[in-house]
Amino acid sequence: MASEGTPMNLTHHFLIAMPGLQDASFSRSVVYLCEHSPRGALGLVINKPTDINLRNLFEKxxxxxxxDDIAATPVLQGGPVQTERGFVLHEAVHAEGADAGESVYxxxxTIPGGLEMTTSKDVLEAISTGAGPRKLLVTLGYSAWGEGQLESELAENSWLTVDADLSVIFDTxxxxxxxxxLSLLGLQSWMLSPGAGHA
Structure with a gap:
């Protein structure tokens, strides 16, 4: 660990799993980091669908x-922690007259980069009426790293990192x-594969 200089802060970045990362929760995953500080990191996997969609979730x-525009959207496996809880990643929504940075939920x-991650049911209630954030992603569970844990995984080349691009989260x-x-780094998965060139 570097004892001087600014600590690494990958908030509002993607972690992209390297091929060697075989953990079932994270193999070929893209994690959006909601928070990263010297105490640890918290993120949501944005590319592992569950077998339930938003219509099923709202019924539950x-x-x-x-x-109707989001009813068939899959709920995602956000990570291995608190898998029974819902986490809603969405564009920032502010009440009229609210202070900047103050959410309505x-x-x-609040995540630098224009996003928020909400765990309270009021965001679902707003969405259920047709209000609420227009762009959103819902996960069950989240991903967490303790102090220094993510940094050591990065040092072991388990992850690539890149600034988050909202179009990957909401439009892809x-x-x-x-x-x-990967393309944000100018890469394709075959370039990373240990067995590149073999069928």
């Missing part, structure tokens, strides 16, 4: 879903997000 929490983390089909995130 007894809310109607007033938006009860339990929200789930199955294309890994390649799209």
């Amino acid at each position: 929490v007894d809310l109607p879903l007033g938006r 009860a339990s929200t983390m 089909p789930i199955e294309e997000r890994y390649e799209k995130a």
